[in-house]
Amino acid sequence: MSALKIKKGATSHSAYNLRPAFSETIERHTLAVVVGNEPGVLARVIGLFSGRGYNIESLTVAEIDHEGHRSRITIVTTGTPQVIEQIRAQLGRIVSVHEVHDLTVEGPSVERELALLKVKGTGDKRLEAMRMADIFRAKAVDSTLESFVFELTGTPEKIDAFIDLMRPLGLSDIARTGVAALSRG
Amino acid sequence: MTRQMTGAKMVVQALKDQGVDTVFGYPGGAVLPIYDEIFQQNEIQHILVRHEQGAVHAAEGYARSTGKPGVALVTSGPGATNAVTGLTDALMDSIPIIVLTGQVPTFMIGSDAFQEADTVGITRPCTKHNWLVKETDRLSATIHEAFHVATHGRPGPVLIDIPKDVQFATGAYSPAHAVETHYAPRTDGDPEAIDALVDLIETATRPVFYTGGGVINSGPEASQLLRELVAETDFPITSTLMGLGAYPASGKNWLGMLGMHGLYEANMAMHDCDLMINIGARFDDRITGRTDAFSPKSKKAHIDIDPSSINKVIHVDVPILGDVATVLKAVLARWKERGSKTADISAWWDEIKEWRKINCLAFTQEGPSIKPQYALERLEALTKDHDRYICTEVGQHQMWAAQYLGFEEPNRWMTSGGLGTMGYGHPASIGVQLAHPDALVINVAGEASWLMNMQEMGTSVQYRLPVKQFILNNERLGMVRQWQELLHGERYSQSWSEALPDFVKLAEAFGAKGIMVSDPADLDDAIQEMINHDGPVLFDCLVEKHENCFPMIPSGKAHNEMLLANAQTQGQITATGAVLV
Numbered sequence: 001m002s003a004l005k006i007k008k009g010a011t012s013h014s015a016y017n018l019r020p021a022f023s024e025t026i027e028r029h030t031l032a033v034v035v036g037n038e039p040g041v042l043a044r045v046i047g048l049f050s051g052r053g054y055n056i057e058s059l060t061v062a063e064i065d066h067e068g069h070r071s072r073i074t075i076v077t078t079g080t081p082q083v084i085e086q087i088r089a090q091l092g093r094i095v096s097v098h099e100v101h102d103l104t105v106e107g108p109s110v111e112r113e114l115a116l117l118k119v120k121g122t123g124d125k126r127l128e129a130m131r132m133a134d135i136f137r138a139k140a141v142d143s144t145l146e147s148f149v150f151e152l153t154g155t156p157e158k159i160d161a162f163i164d165l166m167r168p169l170g171l172s173d174i175a176r177t178g179v180a181a182l183s184r185g
Numbered sequence: 186m187t188r189q190m191t192g193a194k195m196v197v198q199a200l201k202d203q204g205v206d207t208v209f210g211y212p213g214g215a216v217l218p219i220y221d222e223i224f225q226q227n228e229i230q231h232i233l234v235r236h237e238q239g240a241v242h243a244a245e246g247y248a249r250s251t252g253k254p255g256v257a258l259v260t261s262g263p264g265a266t267n268a269v270t271g272l273t274d275a276l277m278d279s280i281p282i283i284v285l286t287g288q289v290p291t292f293m294i295g296s297d298a299f300q301e302a303d304t305v306g307i308t309r310p311c312t313k314h315n316w317l318v319k320e321t322d323r324l325s326a327t328i329h330e331a332f333h334v335a336t337h338g339r340p341g342p343v344l345i346d347i348p349k350d351v352q353f354a355t356g357a358y359s360p361a362h363a364v365e366t367h368y369a370p371r372t373d374g375d376p377e378a379i380d381a382l383v384d385l386i387e388t389a390t391r392p393v394f395y396t397g398g399g400v401i402n403s404g405p406e407a408s409q410l411l412r413e414l415v416a417e418t419d420f421p422i423t424s425t426l427m428g429l430g431a432y433p434a435s436g437k438n439w440l441g442m443l444g445m446h447g448l449y450e451a452n453m454a455m456h457d458c459d460l461m462i463n464i465g466a467r468f469d470d471r472i473t474g475r476t477d478a479f480s481p482k483s484k485k486a487h488i489d490i491d492p493s494s495i496n497k498v499i500h501v502d503v504p505i506l507g508d509v510a511t512v513l514k515a516v517l518a519r520w521k522e523r524g525s526k527t528a529d530i531s532a533w534w535d536e537i538k539e540w541r542k543i544n545c546l547a548f549t550q551e552g553p554s555i556k557p558q559y560a561l562e563r564l565e566a567l568t569k570d571h572d573r574y575i576c577t578e579v580g581q582h583q584m585w586a587a588q589y590l591g592f593e594e595p596n597r598w599m600t601s602g603g604l605g606t607m608g609y610g611h612p613a614s615i616g617v618q619l620a621h622p623d624a625l626v627i628n629v630a631g632e633a634s635w636l637m638n639m640q641e642m643g644t645s646v647q648y649r650l651p652v653k654q655f656i657l658n659n660e661r662l663g664m665v666r667q668w669q670e671l672l673h674g675e676r677y678s679q680s681w682s683e684a685l686p687d688f689v690k691l692a693e694a695f696g697a698k699g700i701m702v703s704d705p706a707d708l709d710d711a712i713q714e715m716i717n718h719d720g721p722v723l724f725d726c727l728v729e730k731h732e733n734c735f736p737m738i739p740s741g742k743a744h745n746e747m748l749l750a751n752a753q754t755q756g757q758i759t760a761t762g763a764v765l766v
Binding site for chain 1: 305367368495520
C-alpha cells in the first residue's frame with residue numbers, strides 16, 4: 001500500500017502483497033471530507049494517512065459552517081482503485097467524519113488552487129514575467145522595483161504550467177494552498 | 186431539570202446511568218477526585234489491579250464474556266501510557282471498552298507538568314475515538330456518547346481524558362437520553378445483496394461458512410441465527426480464532442478452526458470451496474496465508490458492519506454491509522419466503538470426510554513427560570461439563586487451546602487474536618471471573634506469557650477470585666522457538682525461559698494455591714484438585730519442551746500447503762515467506 005511501484009512482471013509470494021486480482025493502475029482522486037470541527041480532527045485524518053501508508057498530494061482544511069461546527073477537508077491522493085476505496089472507507093470510519101465524497105468518482109467537479117509566486121528580476125525578464133502573468137490572468141498583489149508577487153487561481157495543472165514559465169524569469173518563492181474542490185451542478 | 190454536580194461525581198453518576206457495575210482501575214494524582222467519589226458509594230464495585238495494563242485487559246475480559254462494555258479508570262501520564270497495549274488489543278479485536286484517564290489540570294496542559302502525557306495524541310491511533318474534556322458541562326454528555334460509540338457499529342475501545350480541574354469543578358449533568366449523536370452506522374444489509382447471497386446458497390455445490398468475531402460481537406442472537414442457517418443449509422462451517430463458540434464445537438457441521446494453525450479439513454474446505462460465506466471475519470493474514478492463492482475457485486460473500494473490512498484484503502463478489510444478526514435474520518427470512526433449497530452437496534461432504542480422516546490433531550502421549558496437547562485434552566475432558574470460561578495468553582498454548590478445547594456457546598473464549606498480546610490472559614481471566622463469580626474460569630497460559638502480567642495474582646487473591654492459571658510450562662517461548670526451528674536453522678536465540686520462579690512457591694507467596702505436575706499419570710488428579718480448590722490456583726504443568734504446534738500453514742504458503750505433525754520442517758519457509766511474521 002506504499003507509494004513504491006511494483007515492477008511489471010514482478011512476482012512475490014508475500015502475504016502482504018495484497019489484491020493480486022485488483023488493478024494496479026495508480027489513479028489520482030480528490031476527496032471531500034466533511035468533519036465535525038473539534039480538536040484533533042485534522043490529526044485523526046492525517047494520522048490515518050500516515051499510519052496506513054496512504055499518500056497525500058495536497059490537503060486543505062477550513063471551517064465551512066461556523067454554527068454547525070463543520071469543516072471541510074479536501075484531500076488529493078493517489079493509489080490503486082482499491083487503495084482509494086480503502087481510504088474512503090477508512091475515512092468514513094472516523095467518528096468525527098460526517099461525510100466522505102470521492103469527487104473524482106461521483107461525477108464532474110471543479111478544482112481550484114491558489115498560488116502566490118515571488119518573481120525577482122529586472123529588465124526584459126521582468127517585462128516577460130508581467131506579460132506571462134497577463135496571459136495567465138495572474139494578479140500582481142505586491143511589487144517592488146526588483147520583484148513581483150503574483151496571485152494565481154486555477155487548476156493545479158495551470159499553476160504548474162505558470163510556475164514552469166516563471167522559473168527562468170527569476171522565480172524565488174512559491175506558496176500554494178492545495179486544492180479546493182466542489183461537485184458541479 | 187438539570188442537576189448540578191462536580192465532574193468527579195458526574196463520572197460516577199454517568200457510569201451508574203450506563204448500567205456499569207464494575208470498574209477496573211488504579212488510582213493516582215490526576216484521578217483522586219473520582220476515587221473520592223467511588224469511595225463514597227456502593228453501587229459500582231472498583232477492582233484494584235496491580236498494573237494499568239491489567240485494568241484494560243480485565244475490562245476486555247469482562248466485556249468479551251458478558252457482551253457489555255468494560256470500564257477501566259487510570260491516572261494521567263504513566264497510567265495512560267500503560268493502558269495503550271490494552272487499548273490496541275481491544276481495537277484489533279473489536280472489544281467495547283471505555284477507558285477513563287486523569288489528566289493534569291487544563292491550565293497546566295502543555296507545560297510538561299508532573300505525570301503529564303499527551304494522552305489523546307498517544308491513544309488516537311489505538312482507540313475507536315477519544316475525547317479530552319475541557320469543560321465540566323460537557324463531561325457527562327461525553328461519557329454517554331463514549332458508551333454509544335464503543336458499542337455501536339464495529340465495537341471498539343474509547344478513551345476519555347479528564348483534567349483534574351474538570352473533575353473538581355461543578356457543572357450541569359446531562360442524562361443519556363438528552364445527548365445527541367450523529368454516529369449511527371448502518372446495520373441492515375442491502376436487500377439486493379441479501380437476495381444475491383441466497384442465490385449463491387441455492388446453487389453452491391462446495392460451500393463453506395467462514396465465521397469470525399463479528400458473530401460474537403453481534404450478540405447471542407447472531408449465534409442462534411447462524412446455527413439456524415447452518416441447520417437450514419447443512420453447509421460445513423469453520424471459524425477464526427475470534428469466532429469460536431458461535432457454532433458449537435459438537436455440532437455436526439463443525440470443521441474446527443481455520444487459519445495458520447487451523448484444522449486440515451477446515452483449511453482444505455476453504456481452499457477448494459466454490460462458495461465462501463464470510464460472516465463477521467476480516468480475511469486476516471493468519472487466515473488467508475498467501476493471498477494470491479487464497480481459495481481460487483470460490484465466489485465470496487462477506488457480511489461485515491465495517492465498510493473498510495470489505496475488499497480490504499480479498500476481493501468479494503457479494504459484499505453485505507450490516508450487523509450480523511440483522512443480516513442473518515433477513516437472509517433466513519428471504520430463504521423461507523423464496524422456499525429455497527440447496528443443491529446436492531453430498532459429494533462435497535464426502536470429500537470433507539476424507540480430509541477428516543487425516544485426523545490432523547492426532548498425537549501420542551508417550552514417554553515420561555506430558556505432551557501439551559494431552560494436558561489440554563485432559564483439561565477439556567475434566568472441565569467441559571462445568572460452567573466454563575477459557576482465557577489464553579499468546580503463543581503455542583493458545584493455538585493448542587483453540588484446537589483441543591471445545592466451545593459450545595459464544596462469549597466463553599477470551600483470547601488476544603489481532604494484536605497477539607502476551608500477558609492478556611491473566612488479567613482478562615480476572616475480568617471474566619468478576620462478571621461470572623460462580624463459573625469455572627481458566628486461563629490457559631505459557632510460562633513466559635504469564636510472567637508478563639503475573640502481578641495480577643495479587644488482584645485474584647485480594648478479591649478471592651477462584652481463577653485457575655493453567656500454565657503449560659515448556660521453559661521456552663514455544664512459538665518463537667518453533668519459528669526459529671523452522672526458519673532460523675535451529676538457532677534458539679533468546680527463546681528459553683531461564684531462571685524461572687518456583688511457581689508453587691510463587692503462588693504461596695501471593696497467598697494462593699500452587700500445584701505442580703510433571704508426570705502424565707498424575708495429571709488428572711492434579712487438574713481435579715485445581716477445579717475443586719475454592720480459590721485462585723497457579724497450576725504449573727511441566728510439558729514436553731520441544732513440541733511443535735501443527736497443523737501449520739508456513740508463512741507465504743497457501744491453505745493446501747499445510748504442514749502436519751512430524752512434518753519435515755526444514756526449508757519449508759522460503760526467503761519471501763521468512764519476512765512475514
